[in-house]
Amino acid sequence: MLQNKANPTINKSTGLPRKRFYRARAHSNPLSDSHFPVPLSPSHVDYSLHYPQLFPSSDRSDGSKKIEFADIGCGFGGLLISLSTLFPETLMIGMELRDKVTEYVKERILGLRVANPGQYQNVSVVRTNSMKYIPNYFEKWQLSKMFFLFPDPHFKEKNHRRRVISPHLLDEYAYVLKVGGIIYTITDVEELGEWMKSCLQNHLMFEPLSETELDADPVVKLLSTATEEGQKVARNGGQTFQAVYRRIKPASQENS
Numbered sequence: 320m321l322q323n324k325a326n327p328t329i330n331k332s333t334g335l336p337r338k339r340f341y342r343a344r345a346h347s348n349p350l351s352d353s354h355f356p357v358p359l360s361p362s363h364v365d366y367s368l369h370y371p372q373l374f375p376s377s378d379r380s381d382g383s384k385k386i387e388f389a390d391i392g393c394g395f396g397g398l399l400i401s402l403s404t405l406f407p408e409t410l411m412i413g414m415e416l417r418d419k420v421t422e423y424v425k426e427r428i429l430g431l432r433v434a435n436p437g438q439y440q441n442v443s444v445v446r447t448n449s450m451k452y453i454p455n456y457f458e459k460w461q462l463s464k465m466f467f468l469f470p471d472p473h474f475k476e477k478n479h480r481r482r483v484i485s486p487h488l489l490d491e492y493a494y495v496l497k498v499g500g501i502i503y504t505i506t507d508v509e510e511l512g513e514w515m516k517s518c519l520q521n522h523l524m525f526e527p528l529s530e531t532e533l534d535a536d537p538v539v540k541l542l543s544t545a546t547e548e549g550q551k552v553a554r555n556g557g558q559t560f561q562a563v564y565r566r567i568k569p570a571s572q573e574n575s
Contacts, residue, residue, distance in 0.1 A: 355418075402541070
C-alpha cells in the first residue's frame, strides 16, 4: 500500500491502475515501424514472463500447454479479464500496438493477481503488431479462439489494406487456428461489419456459426458488454454488427 500511495497512477483502494493516466489515441497505424522485441518463432515466446506462477522457468521442453485464446487489439483488456475467469484453465493473451494501453493492461492484470490470489494467472498481454507478427507467436493450429473487437474501421478506401480483417490476413489466422477454432468479430460501423463478414464468408476455411450455436456460446454475450468500446456503444444506444465464424477444413482437403 505504501507503493500505491506514492504512485498516483494506482488507485489506493483497489490497487488497480487508473485509466486516465494511460489514455492514448484510439488507434495506431499498423503499417508503421514500431520498436519492440519480437520472438524469432513461437518456441522463443517466454511463457515465464507472461504466466510466472504457471511457468516458473522459461524452459518449456516438457510440452506443457500453450496459449489458446488471442485478443487482437485488446484495448484496455476488458474482454481478457472476463474470459480469464470464464476459462480459468485456458492460457490467453492480448496483443496491443499502443504502448500506454499495453502498460495499463499489464498493471491491471498484476493488480488483479494480487487482489485475487490464484486467479488471473492465465491471462497476459504483449505489445506487438499482430498484422505482422502473428506467426512469430503462434504455431500452426495452436489457437482455438481469436477476437477482433471494435477494430479501426480505416474508412478511406486507400486505407482498407490496414484493416485487421482482410483476405490475406485470414490466411494467417487460418494457419494458427485449429480446425473448429472460432473467430469473433464485432464493430459499431455497419460498413466495416459487412466487410469483415464478406471476407470471412468468401474464405474457403471459414463458415458461420448457426443461430443456435451463437445463442449457446457464452463468449458471444461478452462481445458487446465486456469492452470499453462496447459499453460506450450501449450507453449511446448504438448498433453493433457481429460476424462469428468457425475454422474448417476445405472440402478439397478432406482426404488429405
